[in-house]
Amino acid sequence: MNTMSGDFRRDLEVRHYPILVYALAPLAALVLQAWLPSLLAGNAWFDLPLVITVYFALVQRIPIQGTLTGAVMGLFEDALSGHAIGVNGIAKTVVGFLASSVGIRIDVDNHTIRLGLTFLLSLLSSAIYVAVYRMLLGLKLEWSWVIELIKSVANTLIALVLFPALDRLQIRD
C-alpha cells in the first residue's frame, strides 16, 4: 500500500525541466565550485555540486537518476581535486540515492523540509567522505567537524536561494 501511494505521488508530482537546465546547472555548479574559491582566498566552505545533486534528486524522485547524478558529480569533483577518484563519488552516490528515495515520500514543495534535508545530507556526505578516506583507504586525513558543520550551514543557505530559483525554471503544463 505504501509503495503504491509512493508511486502515485511520484507520478503525480514529478517535475520536468528544459534539457538545458539539466545540462547547464550541474556544469555551472562544477565550474563555480572550482572558480569561486580563488575569489574567497581558497576557502571552499560550500559544496555546490552537492546542493544540485540534492535538488534534482528530490524533485525528480527517480532513485536511479538521483544515484547516477550524484555519482557523476562526485567523480568530477574527485577528478578536479587531484586526490583519489571515488571518495566524493561514493559520498554523493549515497546522497543522491537517499535524496531521491526520500523525495518519493515527502512534500518537496515544502522549503523547510528541503532545507533540513540539505543540511542533513551535507553532514552525511562529509561523514561518508571521512569514513572512506580514513577507514576504507587507510589514508591520513586531518579533519575538523566545525568546518564541516559550517559547510553544511553554508550549503543550506545556498539552497535557500538556489532551490526557489531553480523551481522557476520547471516546465509547467
Added chain:
Amino acid sequence: MELFFIRYRNVLVLLTLLVAQIVGLAVQVRRTNSGHNTLDPKDGPGVRLIRLWADAVVSPPEKLIHETKLGSTNLWNQYIDLRHTQQDNQELQKTIDRLRLEQAALLEDAKQGQRLQALLNFQEKYIYKTVAAQAIGSSGSDQSRVFTIDKGSNYGLKPDMAVITADGIVGKVREVFPGTAQVLAINDQSSGAGVILETTRIRGILRGNAIGQPQIVNILADQRIQPGEKVLTAGGDLIFPRGLPVGVVDKVIRDPDRDAFIDVIVKPAAHLDRLDEVLVITATEARFSEQQQQDLATSEALKGPEAAAIEEQKKASAIMAERLPGLIDPNLPPDQQPLLDSSNPNLVGRPPQPLHPDRFTPGGANQAAPASGNAAAADADKKSATPGNAVNPAAPTAPQNPETSQGKPQP
C-alpha cells in the same frame, strides 16, 4: 528472477556504482614499505581518462571566466585607471637602476662562486627556463589544495615540475593535459617538499595540514627554532632548486602523535590563497640562461663602472683602516690594549702641559692653587696623566709629536 531485478533495480544500481567505485579506489592506493597506505602518485589509464574528461568539461568555461575577468581588469587598469602611472614608472625605473647596480656588484662574486663550484666538482642548478601561467581554477574542495593553470603539455609542461612565484615556491605540477595542468600546492596534505631552516640548518619535509597551512613535520624538538626564521628549499627532492624561499617560521607546536617531535608551522612566502600568475620551471641547468646572461651584460655595461667605483671605494677604505693605528683592539682584553703599550711611539697621549697655566686651563684650578696646595690634588693629577685615563678614544685627536707625548720639555 526478472521480477527481482525490477523490484530491486534502485538498490542494485546503487550497489553496482558503489562497488565499482570501491574497486576503482583500491587500485589507486598502495602500501608503502613502512606499512602505511598512500595514494599512487602515478595515475592509471582509467583514472587519467576521468581526469581528462573532467578537465575537458570544466576548463573551457573556467578559462572563459578567467579571461573575461582578466580582460575587464586590464581594460580598467590600462585605459581608465591611469592615476599615478608616471610616478610609479619613475619609481620602478629607479628600482631597476638600483637592482642593476646591485647585480653588477654581485656579478663577480657569482662568477667566482661558479669557478669554485667547478673546482669542487659541484654543479649548482640554476633556473634556466620558465613558463608563465595563469591560475584559472581550484579543486573546489577544502580538503584538496590543487589548482588549475592555463598551460599544459603544449607548452612543455611535465609532471613534477616546480611551480613558483617571485615571492617563493608554490607547488609542483601533478597532472598535465594538453591545454591545462593541475598543480599540487605545498599546503596540500598529500604534498611534500624538502626544506631547510636558514639559520639552524635543520632539514625537514614540508606538507599541508587540515586548514591549509604548510608545516614542517618529523622534526625533533629543538629550542633553537624560533618564529621568524627563514625557510628555504633544500634541493634534495629533485623538484625544487636549492635555496628558493619557502616562507618564515610562524610557530612551533608539539606533534600530537609523538612527544619528542614538533611541527613547525610555516607562513608561506607566496600568497597561496590568492594566486594569479605563476612560473613553471621547465628546465634547470648549471649555467645562466641566455636571458639572465643578457641581463648581466646589460647591468655590467650600464652600471658596471659605477659598481666598480663603489667597490674601489670600499677596498680603499678597508686598506686605510688596516694601515691606520687602532687605539682599541676589540679582540684584546682591556689590560692588553695597544693604548696601554708605553713602548709604542705613535700613541696619542695627554695634551702637553701649558707653560703658563691659568685658571682657564683644564685642571687649572689645581695648578693655579698655591704651591702649598694639598698633596691629594697633585696625586690625582698625576694619576690622570696615565695614558688610559688621558685619552678618550671617541674624541677626535690630532697627531702628536712622540716626544711631546712622552712628556719631554718643549723647546
